[in-house]
Amino acid sequence: MNDVRFNDLVMAIRGEQAPRVWSLLITVFGDLAQDEDARISGPVLGQLTERIGLKPEAVRVALHRLRKDGWLTSQRQGRSSDYFLTDWGRAQSRAASPVIYGKTAPARQAWMILTDPGKPMEEPGAHGVPVAPNMFLSSRPQTTASACCLALDPAMPLPGWMTAKVCDARTTDASVAFLGQLTALDKGLDTGADLSDPQTAALRVLIVHGWRRIVLKAPDLPAFVFPPEWQGPACRDLVTNLLHRLPVASRL
Amino acid sequence: MNDVRFNDLVMAIRGEQAPRVWSLLITVFGDLAQDEDARISGPVLGQLTERIGLKPEAVRVALHRLRKDGWLTSQRQGRSSDYFLTDWGRAQSRAASPVIYGKTAPARQAWMILTDPGKPMEEPGAHGVPVAPNMFLSSRPQTTASACCLALDPAMPLPGWMTAKVCDARTTDASVAFLGQLTALDKGLDTGADLSDPQTAALRVLIVHGWRRIVLKAPDLPAFVFPPEWQGPACRDLVTNLLHRLPVASRL
Numbered sequence: 001m002n003d004v005r006f007n008d009l010v011m012a013i014r015g016e017q018a019p020r021v022w023s024l025l026i027t028v029f030g031d032l033a034q035d036e037d038a039r040i041s042g043p044v045l046g047q048l049t050e051r052i053g054l055k056p057e058a059v060r061v062a063l064h065r066l067r068k069d070g071w072l073t074s075q076r077q078g079r080s081s082d083y084f085l086t087d088w089g090r091a092q093s094r095a096a097s098p099v100i101y102g103k104t105a106p107a108r109q110a111w112m113i114l115t116d117p118g119k120p121m122e123e124p125g126a127h128g129v130p131v132a133p134n135m136f137l138s139s140r141p142q143t144t145a146s147a148c149c150l151a152l153d154p155a156m157p158l159p160g161w162m163t164a165k166v167c168d169a170r171t172t173d174a175s176v177a178f179l180g181q182l183t184a185l186d187k188g189l190d191t192g193a194d195l196s197d198p199q200t201a202a203l204r205v206l207i208v209h210g211w212r213r214i215v216l217k218a219p220d221l222p223a224f225v226f227p228p229e230w231q232g233p234a235c236r237d238l239v240t241n242l243l244h245r246l247p248v249a250s251r252l
Numbered sequence: 253m254n255d256v257r258f259n260d261l262v263m264a265i266r267g268e269q270a271p272r273v274w275s276l277l278i279t280v281f282g283d284l285a286q287d288e289d290a291r292i293s294g295p296v297l298g299q300l301t302e303r304i305g306l307k308p309e310a311v312r313v314a315l316h317r318l319r320k321d322g323w324l325t326s327q328r329q330g331r332s333s334d335y336f337l338t339d340w341g342r343a344q345s346r347a348a349s350p351v352i353y354g355k356t357a358p359a360r361q362a363w364m365i366l367t368d369p370g371k372p373m374e375e376p377g378a379h380g381v382p383v384a385p386n387m388f389l390s391s392r393p394q395t396t397a398s399a400c401c402l403a404l405d406p407a408m409p410l411p412g413w414m415t416a417k418v419c420d421a422r423t424t425d426a427s428v429a430f431l432g433q434l435t436a437l438d439k440g441l442d443t444g445a446d447l448s449d450p451q452t453a454a455l456r457v458l459i460v461h462g463w464r465r466i467v468l469k470a471p472d473l474p475a476f477v478f479p480p481e482w483q484g485p486a487c488r489d490l491v492t493n494l495l496h497r498l499p500v501a502s503r504l
Contacts, residue, residue: 114384117385119413132386133385148414150404161368162366
């Protein structure tokens, strides 16, 4: 695909504002080089980030910081370097992968957990997502003697003050915007796409990156406890579909 | 039945401490003379209260106060007086009767109502029995947009801090004690009881009075949300059975 047409696809899924380089590089390595022996060479990384619209100088600074923060290591190879995840960086990526790449909702049921207001507060999140003092939503029933655990009926909508605590307006709005971006990319690819491997990799990374920034902020609760505007499930379906059509190349 | 045996029955159902005369007289008129044209003559009232173990002087003082408070009126009849409920007193009695004489539990289901902690508190009891801030138990589902209404499963016991708010320990303990008294009276009557009409009326009044002081303090919620010690349902069954065996005489 020529650069002009490809750049339209990049803008469709990326949006106007370029992503933060540091964070995007974590997506790059998590998506394309999470295996133990996986590496990305400097020149390949350069091609990829250039296609996404990142400045080489910004990429160099971010790589330096990611090494300093313990995410990446590099190894000299002739005149360039290979970059790869540290053990710690790989562990972080692996922990997030089931949430990012999961093809189905993380939970189908939810319970309301009510705790004793006369007792000192436990650590935040101990019982689930707090929606009010002593009220928590959880994807698991909790059968302690001191808490009241009530199953939620998926057909009964929760009041707005409660769903707003499950997912804040910024993340809900981001899911609406991202669904629009995914839909635009989906349309752009439908008109016949002849993508090079680096082009495919760049689009993959932008899809995963956009989704990661939404899904990792959402709790593992079923969609029926989210605000009605929440587009997480539709985004997840389209992400799954697009990533299937944009496979990772065997060699970058 | 002779006075000694009858007095044993009175003590069994009444307990050691004599009831408050003012309150007991309200039970007398509510149970025996609630109809519009019902009256109780001074001498009949004297016989009844004497059998219960009340002092004539205390009865005179209480009658005076009940007239002053608007519960009763009296009308001269030759050398004595007839006493009867005022319209207001009758309305009070009628309002309480379904709760006192109901043969079945006031409610079979219960809902947890959760209200918005960000909103100012509504009037107490607007949503049901408060068990914690913004948490209410109700025998009716409430489908307002701003409240979350969750059905309770009768098979799932509620935690102690919650049931303690439904019914305080004093009322729960009173139900345990009263069940003992009812059982003792039941046994006493089983050995063959040849009661006069005033004796029957006296026992009725004591049963209704003891039960009234418990059931009117308990919320109209099903037994499964009460503390496990609560004996309300067993008391209700025995009260119903005993009142059936001790009918109001057509003439006092």
